[in-house]
Amino acid sequence: MSKRIAFQGELGAYSHEACLASRPDFDPMPCDSFEEVIEAARSGQAELAMLPIENTTYGRVADIHRLLPESGLHILDEAFVRVRISLLGLPGAQISDIDVVRAHLVLLPQSATFLNKHGIRGIAAADSAGAANTLSQTKTVGEGVLASSLAGEIYGLDVLAEDVEDHGHNTTRFVIMGREPNHTRRGDHGMMTTFVFEVRNIPAALYKAMGGFATNGVNMTKLESYMVDGSFSATRFYADIEGHPDDRSVQLALEELGYFTSTLDIIGVYPRDPARD
Numbered sequence: 001m002s003k004r005i006a007f008q009g010e011l012g013a014y015s016h017e018a019c020l021a022s023r024p025d026f027d028p029m030p031c032d033s034f035e036e037v038i039e040a041a042r043s044g045q046a047e048l049a050m051l052p053i054e055n056t057t058y059g060r061v062a063d064i065h066r067l068l069p070e071s072g073l074h075i076l077d078e079a080f081v082r083v084r085i086s087l088l089g090l091p092g093a094q095i096s097d098i099d100v101v102r103a104h105l106v107l108l109p110q111s112a113t114f115l116n117k118h119g120i121r122g123i124a125a126a127d128s129a130g131a132a133n134t135l136s137q138t139k140t141v142g143e144g145v146l147a148s149s150l151a152g153e154i155y156g157l158d159v160l161a162e163d164v165e166d167h168g169h170n171t172t173r174f175v176i177m178g179r180e181p182n183h184t185r186r187g188d189h190g191m192m193t194t195f196v197f198e199v200r201n202i203p204a205a206l207y208k209a210m211g212g213f214a215t216n217g218v219n220m221t222k223l224e225s226y227m228v229d230g231s232f233s234a235t236r237f238y239a240d241i242e243g244h245p246d247d248r249s250v251q252l253a254l255e256e257l258g259y260f261t262s263t264l265d266i267i268g269v270y271p272r273d274p275a276r277d
Contacts, residue, residue: 004029005048005176006040012129012151014081018174019050020150022079034063038071041177049073049177055083056171058106065226065238068267069196073177075268078192080275083170085111088132088145088157095160102131103146111146114164120144132157171275175268183245187271191244192221194268195254197261198228198236205260206237212256213241216249221276244269 005026007015019028029046031037041049051068054060068075085107089098100121101108108115108122115122125131128147135145136155144160145151152159175194185191199205213220222240243250245266258264 002027003048004040004046005050006031006037006046007050008032008034008037008052009127010129010133012132012148012154013127014083014148014172015050015052015174016129017148017150018052018079018081018172021081022050022077022174022176023048034067038067038073038177041179042072044179047178048076050079051175051177053078053173053175055106055173056169057110057167060224065196065224065236068175068177068238069236069265071177073179073267074181075175075194075270076178076182077176077270078273079174079176080273081172081174083110083165083172084148084163085146085165086149086152086159087114087161087164088135088147088152088155089143089160090135090139090141091156091158093144093158093160097142098144098160099142101144101146102128102135104128104131107146110165110167110170113166114161122146129154175270177268181269183269185271186244189274189277190242190272191247192240192268192270192272193243193245193250193266194238194240194270195264195266196236196238197257197264200260200262202260209257209260212253216253216256218243218249218253242272 003026005019005023006029037049040046052061102123102125105124129151132145132147132151132155219242224238225235228236
């Protein structure tokens with residue numbers, strides 16, 4: 001029986017692309033929500049979970065930072081997927097035939113220049129791959145979809161135009177999570193460590209907590225805060241650093257961090273993806 005990797009969305013979603021690129025020997029398992037993705041991996045229905053963390057255009061993915069620490073899973077790898085938007089239509093259709101397109105809300109403004117040039121109206125859909133699936137069934141004349149070319153292949157739609165996005169840098173970072181951590185690896189391009197922490201309720205706690213990374217030469221590539229349980233007084237921080245917890249510099253930085261935190265949990269130690277460069 002083949003191993004499975006769970007992702008949120010329908011077949012043809014960009015998360016599906018990430019699965020194929022990063023784990024081509026795994027069977028992709030579509031799920032309706034991030035919670036279902038996590039539960040599939042946690043319960044053993046799938047071996048791995050593919051979850052989007054952030055996008056270069058829209059920032060962090062809502063709710064992910066809240067879900068990861070409570071998931072019981074561990075980050076094993078990271079993956080970067082360039083979001084290439086294609087205009088899909090019914091077989092035989094031309095761009096001039098398309099009056100309206102459906103796509104996930106975030107894709108429409110990213111393709112505004114193309115849509116305006118061709119006089120095409122955009123309508124928000126819950127899921128771009130799902131919109132492609134729907135069009136393949138309804139066969140609505142004059143309608144198109146903005147989605148991945150993969151979605152076109154899966155649902156039998158023609159690719160009428162490729163790379164219709166306004167900017168060529170749109171990239172989503174994903175993390176691949178599993179039930180068991182693996183801290184034994186050493187990546188060819190370095191290592192990353194991801195952790196969450198809450199600072200103690202003392203003056204300048206965050207400032208003092210961050211000092212250890214600077215003095216020990218540890219590069220922190222990400223630091224974000226978010227509320228815990230809707231409280232204005234409890235703030236949790238999510239951080240990515242370059243390095244491995246066994247590195248002496250990282251050890252010293254985390255030790256110093258520990259003096260100023262009430263909780264500190266490492267949720268991933270994994271190879272640094274060369275796409276970061």
